[in-house]
Structure formats: C-alpha cells, structure tokens
Amino acid sequence: MKIYIVGDVNSSMVREVTNLILHSGGRVELYVYTNSCLRYMEVLREALLNNISAGIVVYERKLKDIVADVDGEVSKDTVILIGDNVPPEIAKTLQKVNARLVRCYSNG
Amino acid sequence: MGSLEVDFVITTDRTMMSNHHGKEFLGFIATGPPIGMPESLWLWLTAPKVKTDKYGRPVEAPYGLRKIEAALLDHGFKAAIIDPDYIDRYLYRAKALLIGHHDFFALCPPSSEWWFITGREPVNARSFRRLMEKECIRAAKRRGLKIIVGGPAAWQWLWKIDEWIKWGVDTVVDGEAEKVIVDLAQKVIDGEELPRYIYISPRDAPSIEEIPVIKYASVNGLVEIMRGCPRGCRFCSVTLRPLRYIPLDMIESELKVNVRYGIREGVIHSEDVLLYGAKGVIPQPEPLIKLHMLVKRYYRVFAWSHASLSSIKYAQEKYKLITKLTEIVFDEHQDFWGVEVGIETGSPKLAEKVMPAKVAPYPARTWPNVVEDAFAIMHEHRIIPAATIILGLPGETVDDVIATLELLDRLKDYRSLIVPMFFVPMGLFKNKDWFKAIHLRREHLEVMRACLLHSLKWAEDILNKFYMRGPLYLPVKLLLKMFLTYVRIKSRKYITDEFLNKFSSKQCSNSH
Numbered sequence: 001m002k003i004y005i006v007g008d009v010n011s012s013m014v015r016e017v018t019n020l021i022l023h024s025g026g027r028v029e030l031y032v033y034t035n036s037c038l039r040y041m042e043v044l045r046e047a048l049l050n051n052i053s054a055g056i057v058v059y060e061r062k063l064k065d066i067v068a069d070v071d072g073e074v075s076k077d078t079v080i081l082i083g084d085n086v087p088p089e090i091a092k093t094l095q096k097v098n099a100r101l102v103r104c105y106s107n108g
Numbered sequence: 109m110g111s112l113e114v115d116f117v118i119t120t121d122r123t124m125m126s127n128h129h130g131k132e133f134l135g136f137i138a139t140g141p142p143i144g145m146p147e148s149l150w151l152w153l154t155a156p157k158v159k160t161d162k163y164g165r166p167v168e169a170p171y172g173l174r175k176i177e178a179a180l181l182d183h184g185f186k187a188a189i190i191d192p193d194y195i196d197r198y199l200y201r202a203k204a205l206l207i208g209h210h211d212f213f214a215l216c217p218p219s220s221e222w223w224f225i226t227g228r229e230p231v232n233a234r235s236f237r238r239l240m241e242k243e244c245i246r247a248a249k250r251r252g253l254k255i256i257v258g259g260p261a262a263w264q265w266l267w268k269i270d271e272w273i274k275w276g277v278d279t280v281v282d283g284e285a286e287k288v289i290v291d292l293a294q295k296v297i298d299g300e301e302l303p304r305y306i307y308i309s310p311r312d313a314p315s316i317e318e319i320p321v322i323k324y325a326s327v328n329g330l331v332e333i334m335r336g337c338p339r340g341c342r343f344c345s346v347t348l349r350p351l352r353y354i355p356l357d358m359i360e361s362e363l364k365v366n367v368r369y370g371i372r373e374g375v376i377h378s379e380d381v382l383l384y385g386a387k388g389v390i391p392q393p394e395p396l397i398k399l400h401m402l403v404k405r406y407y408r409v410f411a412w413s414h415a416s417l418s419s420i421k422y423a424q425e426k427y428k429l430i431t432k433l434t435e436i437v438f439d440e441h442q443d444f445w446g447v448e449v450g451i452e453t454g455s456p457k458l459a460e461k462v463m464p465a466k467v468a469p470y471p472a473r474t475w476p477n478v479v480e481d482a483f484a485i486m487h488e489h490r491i492i493p494a495a496t497i498i499l500g501l502p503g504e505t506v507d508d509v510i511a512t513l514e515l516l517d518r519l520k521d522y523r524s525l526i527v528p529m530f531f532v533p534m535g536l537f538k539n540k541d542w543f544k545a546i547h548l549r550r551e552h553l554e555v556m557r558a559c560l561l562h563s564l565k566w567a568e569d570i571l572n573k574f575y576m577r578g579p580l581y582l583p584v585k586l587l588l589k590m591f592l593t594y595v596r597i598k599s600r601k602y603i604t605d606e607f608l609n610k611f612s613s614k615q616c617s618n619s620h
Contacts, residue, residue, distance in 0.1 A: 026311060038273050038304065045266035048307060052348050055309035059301065 001025070002078040005032045006066050006094065007086035009043040013105040016081060017047040021054050030058045033066040067093050073101065082106055111197040112163050116180055116187035116293060118173050118206045119195055121239040123232040126155035127168045129584050131576065132328045132375055132411070133446060133494065139211065140222035141230050144594035145587075150231060153587050157193065158327075164194025167369055171326040171377070172259055173208050178320035179286040185293050189324070196244035199253060204296045205245065206289070208259035212236050213271075215264050217496070217529035224530065240275045249276045254296050258285050266305075283308025284335070284349070287318055310348050319354070321361045329366045329374025329407060333359055333399060337379035338389055339416065341452075341463040353385055353395075356402055363406035373409040381412040381447070382419035382429075389468045391423040393432070400436045408441040414448045417482035418467050424485045434489045444490040444574050451479050451526070452498045454515025455508035462501055476515045483522040492570060493524045497559065499552045500531040509551040516558045523570065525563045528556050557599075564596055 001024040003017060009032070021028050032040050038060065041048075048056060061069070067090060070080055080102045082091055094102050119125065128134040134154050142150035159167045169177075169189040180187035187206075190198055199205065211219050214233035222230050239245070249255065257265065258281035265272050265280045272280070279302045281288060288308055295302055313335075336351035337344070359376075366374060376399070378384060385395025403410050423429035437445065450466070453459055453475075460472035467475050486493055497512060516526065571592070576585045 026309065032304075038269050041266055041269050041272070041305070048266060048305070049263065051307065053309055053311075054307075055312045056305070056307040057303045058305040060304045 001027065002029045002031065002073075002075065004066065004070055004078070004080040005030060005034075005040070005044075005083060006080060006090070007034065007063065007083040007106070008036070009040045009083050010105060010107055011043065012107075013081055013083050014043055014047050016103070016105065017044065018050050020079065021047060021051045021056065024054050026053070027055045028057070030056065031061055031069070032058060033061050033063045033069075035063050063087075063090070066090060067097060070094065070101070071097050073098060079103060110163060112165075112186075112188060114186050114188045114190070114198050115203045115297070116185055116206055117195055117198045117202045117204070118177050118180075118187060118189045118208070119192050119239075120170060120173060120207055120209055121192055121232070121235040122151060122157070123155045123235045124170050124209055125166060125192055126158050127327050128155060129576075129581070130328060130373060132330075134584075136218060136494075138235075139214065139219040139230050139232050141226050141228035143226065144591060144598075147231060147234070149587070151235070153584060153591075154231070155235075158191065160191045160194065163188075164190050164197060165324070166191045168325045168327045168329075168371065170208065171322070171330045171332065173206075174322040174324060174326050175286055175320060176206060176208065176258075176289050178323050179289055180293055181323055182320050183290045183293070185290075185297075187293075192239055192242075195242070199244050199248035200251075202248065202253060204254040204256055204293070205248070207239075207255065207257045209236060209257070209261050210259060211261045211264075212257070212259075213261075213264045213268055215267070215532075216261060217532075218527060220532055221527070221529055240271075245275075254278045254302060256281060256289075256292060256302075258282065258289075278302050279304060279306065281306045281308070284313045286314045286320060287312070310350055313349055316352050316354065316358070319352075319358075321358060322365055325366045325369035325371045326362075329363075329371040329410070330377050330413070331359055331362045331366070331374060331403075332377045333381065333384050334378045338383070338386075339380070339463070339465040339468070341466050356398060359399070360402055360406075363403065367406050372407055374403070374407045375411050375413050376403055377413040379414050380416045380419055382415050382423050386419075389419070389465065391419050391427075391429065393423075393427045393429050396423075396429060397432060397436065400433050404436055404439075409445075410437070410442075411445040412447040414450075416466060417449055417451070417479050418470055420449075420482040420485055421478055422469060425481075430485055430489050430491070434491075438490075444492060446492045446494065447486075449482070449493045449495045451495045451512075451515070453501065453504075453508060454479070454497075454512035455504075456511070458501060458504060458508045458511075461503055476511070476518070479515060480518050480522075483519050483524060486524070487522040490574075492574065495524055495526045497526060497528045497555065498531050499528055499548070499555060502531070506549060506551055509549065509555060512555055513551065513558060516555065516562065520562060523566050525566060525570075526559045527563065528552075528559045560595075560599055564592060564599070567592055 034040055078101055082104045084107055123138040138154035165188055173189050177187055177189050211232055214230040219230040255277045256279045257277050262280050262282035332354055334353045336349035338351050382391045384399055385392050456473040456475050459467055459475040464472045470478050
C-alpha cells in the first residue's frame with residue numbers, strides 16, 4: 001500500500017495512518033511531502049511504533065513535488081492524506097488531479 | 109599503515125567496538141557513567157581499544173556488524189568494518205557510513221538504570237556522540253557521504269529527531285537488515301533516493317538461507333545459534349521474530365572463522381540456548397548435546413548468552429541434561445560458564461499476566477519455585493547467572509513487588525548477580541530529563557537494595573574464585589575490586605533504612 005502524506009502531520013492523520021497500516025496486508029510505503037525535514041517523525045512515530053507486523057518504508061520529499069508525483073496514480077491501494085499547512089493551490093490541484101484518492105485532514 | 113578501497117565503511121563507537129578484555133560481561137559496565145574513576149579509566153576498564161590490522165580493521169567486531177559486512181561482501185560490494193579510530197582514512201572517498209549500536213542514546217536497560225540512579229549520562233551515549241561529531245564524519249557528510257544507522261536500538265532515533273537532523277543521518281533501519289542492506293547499498297551506488305526509515309517486519313526477516321556466514325571474527329567469538337523466541341513475553345520484541353534454528357554446519361563455519369583469527373573462547377547466542385532444536389518450549393537433549401560437542405571442538409571456553417529458567421529446570425529434571433552438558437563442556441580449560449537469565453518478577457500473578465509462556469511447561473503460578481529450582485541447579489553445576497528483574501511492569505501492584513522481595517530472599521544463597529531494571533514507558537523519552545519522571549515506590553527501592561547487596565556479595569566471590577584467572581588480568585581485576593569496594597562504601601552510606609524511610613509515602617519520584 002502507498003500512503004502519500006502532504007503537509008504537516010496532525011494527530012487525526014496519525015490515527016488514520018495507524019489504521020491504514022493495520023489493514024495494509026503487510027507492506028506500506030509512506031511518502032511524506034513536507035518542507036520541514038524529519039519533524040513529521042515526532043508525530044508519525046506513534047503510528048510507526050504501534051505497528052509490529054507490517055513492513056514500513058518512509059520516504060521524505062519536497063512539498064512542491066507532490067502534484068507531479070501523484071498525477072496519474074490510480075492504484076486502489078493508494079491514498080493521499082492532506083494535512084496542515086498545505087498551500088491551497090496544491091490542495092486544489094490534488095483534488096482536481098486525483099480526487100478519488102484524496103482525504104483531507106487539515107485543521108485549517 | 110595503508111588503507112583499502114572501501115565504498116561502505118561499517119563502524120560503531122568504542123563502547124561497542126571492543127572485546128571488553130575478552131569478558132563479555134564487562135561490556136555491560138560500559139553502559140554506565142564513570143563511577144569513582146575518570147571516564148578514560150572507565151573506558152579502559154570496560155571497553156579497551158581492540159586490536160586492528162594495518163588497515164584499521166578490527167580483529168574482532170560486533171557480530172551484528174559482521175553480518176552486515178558479510179551480506180555486502182557476498183553481493184560484491186566493497187565493504188569493511190573499520191575501527192572508529194581509523195575511519196578518517198576511508199571517509200574522504202567512501203560512499204556510505206553504516207553504523208550499528210545496541211543503545212545509541214543510553215535509553216535501553218541497563219543504561220537507563222545507571223542514568224536514573226546516578227543522574228548522569230552513561231558512557232556509551234557520550235562515546236557515540238563523540239563518534240558522530242568527529243570532524244572526518246562531518247567533512248565527509250558535507251561532501252555527500254550517506255549515513256545509515258541500524259541495530260537493535262534503531263527505534264531510539266524516533267525519539268531523537270534533533271540528533272537525526274544534526275548528524276545528517278540519511279536512513280534508519282529497524283529490524284534484521286541482512287536483505288535490506290543490499291538494496292540500500294545498491295541505491296547508494298546508483299545515486300538513487302534513500303528512504304528515511306525502514307521497519308523490517310517479521311515476515312520480511314531473512315530466512316536461514318538468506319542469513320550470511322560472517323567473514324571475520326566476532327567480538328568474544330559470539331556465534332548465533334537461533335533467532336526469535338517462541339515464548340511471547342509481552343515486554344519483549346524478540347518474540348515477534350520468526351523462530352529459526354541455525355543449522356550446525358553454518359554454526360561450524362562461523363566457529364571456524366573465529367578460530368582462524370585466533371579466537372578460542374566464545375559465546376553461543378540465543379534468546380534461550382536450551383531451546384535450540386526444541387519442540388515448542390520443550391528442550392530436546394539430542395540437538396543440544398550435538399551443539400555443545402560441536403562448539404567444544406573449536407572453543408576452549410564458551411558461555412551461553414541467555415537461557416530461560418524454566419528450560420534449565422525442565423532440562424535437568426527430565427533428562428539430567430545440565431549435568432550432561434557440563435560433562436561435555438568442563439575440562440582442563442573450563443570449569444564454569446556464565447549466562448543471562450530473566451527472573452523479571454517474583455509474583456506468580458504478574459508472571460501469569462505478562463509472561464505465562466516464560467514459565468512453560470510449568471504453570472505460571474509456580475514461577476517463584478521454578479526460579480529457585482533453576483538457581484539451585486545452576487549453583488550446583490557452576491553455571492553463573494546474571495539475572496534481571498523488571499520493576500514497574502504494567503499492572504504491577506505493591507504485593508507483586510513484595511513477592512519479588514520474598515523471592516530475592518530465597519535466592520540469597522545461590523551464586524549469581526541480580527540486576528533490577530525499570531520498565532520505562534516509551535512516551536517518557538519525549539522529555540530530555542526522562543529519567544526524572546520515573547516514579548518509584550519504597551518497595552522498588554527495597555528490591556534495588558536487595559539486588560545490590562546480593563550482587564556485591566556474590567561479585568566478590570565470583571571475582572575471587574571464577575572470573576579472570578591468571579596474571580594478565582591482574583590490573584583489570586584490581587580495578588574491579590576497587591570499584592566494588594567503592595560501591596559497597598557508597599551503598600552503606602546512602603542506602604540505609606533511614607534513606608528508605610524517606611520514601612514511606614506510596615510513591616516517590618527521582619530526586620536528583
């Protein structure tokens with residue numbers, strides 16, 4: 001399963017990630033699109049440490065690259081989670097490009 | 109002195125890259141802060157520099173690093189374990205630095221106990237920090253060196269984001285890494301994106317065929333005989349891993365490697381040595397006898413890393429197996445061996461809740477008897493246990509702690525060291541001064557005092573009659589005796605009834 005995390009991770013998003021990992025069927029690739037290097041781990045570790053059975057790989061990418069990366073992504077095993085502090089134009093474009101996969105967890 | 113062409117430099121800090129004077133147990137003292145002596149002397153006592161060849165490759169290196177080195181060499185990568193004092197020769201051109209550790213930040217037991225008791229950061233964390241801040245690593249990092257860290261303490265990086273960023277660690281690998289490291293190395297060579305974090309699930313753990321044979325000697329001849337554990341204790345992560353028995357021919361290959369490099373004393377490693385070739389949790393004589401005969405063909409002296417007390421009792425009472433194994437092992441070179449065992453609690457109620465299978469095949473309610481019987485068997489057979497007790501397990505009550513105290517009293521005549529450990533909820537690590545937030549009861553302090561007095565009494569006996577014989581060990585032995593005397597004097601002064609009475613309220617917090 002592929003989980004694209006866009007922007008800052010918040011607690012409701014962590015709950016969703018934990019849930020997705022639990023039901024992933026064994027392997028999860030997490031792509032975190034952020035401008036704050038590694039800080040997402042302070043929140044995300046809850047989801048990572050709660051897991052024991054699924055293999056997890058976390059990639060960190062620049063926020064600006066998200067649209068290009070998910071354009072054309074159609075897999076049923078993919079979700080795009082939008083967190084906090086995502087520029088509205090990116091959020092809108094994601095909805096446009098791939099609305100079916102997008103779930104919004106922004107507090108803003 | 110030359111250097112080799114190495115793309116992947118594998119290393120760790122001095123507290124890990126040492127043979128601890130050939131005595132594995134001394135390595136545990138490196139998990140404390142220097143007590144009663146300067147740090148340099150403490151390091152010499154617990155983690156002296158290891159012999160290296162002219163390229164700075166240690167003659168003995170930690171077993172886990174040897175496995176990573178072997179995996180990379182088997183796949184054609186230019187990799188080598190390099191002593192931390194020699195990495196500057198290689199980092200100016202290396203592509204990646206791979207670092208493994210048992211306890212990067214001193215958050216695991218027993219480091220966390222030392223930290224709690226003394227209020228001072230243990231030497232292993234200080235030593236690791238010095239390694240990471242070496243100018244040669246900083247310079248290589250600026251040039252584009254990739255840094256990959258892993259080992260049993262990989263989870264600690266999730267609580268140390270500042271250090272993760274500051275030291276420029278690219279990837280943290282948590283889990284059995286022999287397969288994954290090959291993919292990562294290829295990504296480094298190809299200049300591909302590296303993941304920030306990898307958790308290797310039990311189902312992705314390497315099979316026996318995928319576990320490589322070490323190419324060079326391991327610290328104190330340690331050789332793995334199995335991975336995983338079937339007991340399923342709730343506080344232990346090893347139990348999550350699939351159970352794999354390493355075949356005798358593979359064990360023999362690694363024994364031969366160690367002997368080739370002059371290592372004739374060793375440790376056989378398993379979470380429960382007596383479960384090698386077992387049927388579930390029932391020890392089987394044949395594989396164990398074969399294993400001990402094999403190891404004794406190569407090593408003059410060897411010890412067990414860990415064994416469970418229920419296995420010891422069962423093996424002896426059912427098959428007289430402990431007697432048979434000592435008959436194989438004991439000769440003119442060896443008349444005792446050491447092993448780590450877990451008591452964890454003296455409370456049958458708590459044992460039933462958190463570790464029922466640790467007591468199996470006996471009922472959990474009989475745990476204190478199982479412990480005492482196993483201690484008696486070991487005492488009689490000159491097997492010296494270093495035992496752990498866990499304080500503050502979830503669901504623990506005052507009655508449970510009192511039951512532990514009562515069990516300690518029953519164990520006082522059995523030769524052993526007993527070390528209390530704290531169950532530290534991970535959430536506490538968010539706080540820099542996490543150790544101040546551990547809450548102890550007066551009864552916990554009573555247990556700690558009982559363990560200290562027990563261990564001081566028997567440490568002297570073990571040091572005088574068993575450990576470190578021969579003139580070569582005289583300086584280390586003298587220093588250890590001075591250390592024991594220092595601890596005894598301090599404990600008399602501080603750990604008095606008056607001191608404990610201060611904690612007569614239900615709970616107390618650390619008051620450093």
